[in-house]
Amino acid sequence: MGPLSGDASLPEPVLVAVDFTATELRVVLVDSDGEVVERERYDLGPLPDEEAWAWEVGGRIATSFAREGQKRWAQAIAIACPGLVDSVAGVLVESGGQPEWDGLHVVDAIRRHIDAPVVALNRVQAALRGEWSAGAADGAMDALYVCLRGIPQAAVLSNGRVLAGASNRAGSLPALPELDPAQPLEGEVLEQVTGVLADLAALVDPVVVVLDGEEVHVGPLGPVLQGVLDEVSPGARVVRPALGDGGALLGALRAAEILAYEGDRAERLE
Incomplete structure (x- = not known):
């Protein structure tokens, strides 16, 4: 997954939370202390196929690391998607965003750009996770x-x-x-x-x-x-939601935390 040494000169691990709709992409990077180190919002134009989506969304995430001079590495990435998601397969089965995204292989598409554990989840479920974590359903x-x-x-x-x-x-x-x-x-x-x-x-x-x-x-x-x-x-x-548009992003972050924990636990058991 990435460097495990405590050497301060090595890249630092971060969790990556992503939330996207038909027209908007938001990316947040959070360090091991829970501090936001990067927060970006991008407009999304038409992305007619999986390759176009992968280059746009995966490229934006990769750019967040490049902008930091590769001082960090992704411990886990969680992506809140608009529509019906098969989280086991990592596929957006039925898109609630752009119709061309039906069947989008979200996890595989992102892993073409970044070698890290990735999970996809429905963004309404992500919003619930966010509100449950620190919002109206806390x-x-x-x-x-x-x-x-x-x-x-x-x-x-x-x-x-x-x-x-x-x-x-x-x-x-x-x-x-x-x-x-x-x-x-x-x-x-x-x-x-x-x-x-x-x-x-x-x-x-x-x-x-x-x-x-x-x-x-x-x-x-x-x-x-x-x-x-x-x-x-x-x-x-x-x-009403206490977190507004931030609920799905926080929910994705919580999913990334779980994914990172499961990965660390698996490594300790090896």
């Missing part, structure tokens, strides 16, 4: 994170575990329509969204439901959903 054992941006999706924390499901579809909300970001949520659509989320909450029995989305959607939905949850899931609180 300390909870059971929580829901609902994202109404683009294709609606939820992530489920149950008994301290973020659920994926047999086919990585835990939290999918196929009954909900994609909402117009400029159109207020009202009438029958508001009732539909409230009903689906209330049913999900009744099943999961969360302490907190984190609602992420446009203000014209979550503004009307929040108090209505809270009123229903007071009946079907007493004690559950409907809240």
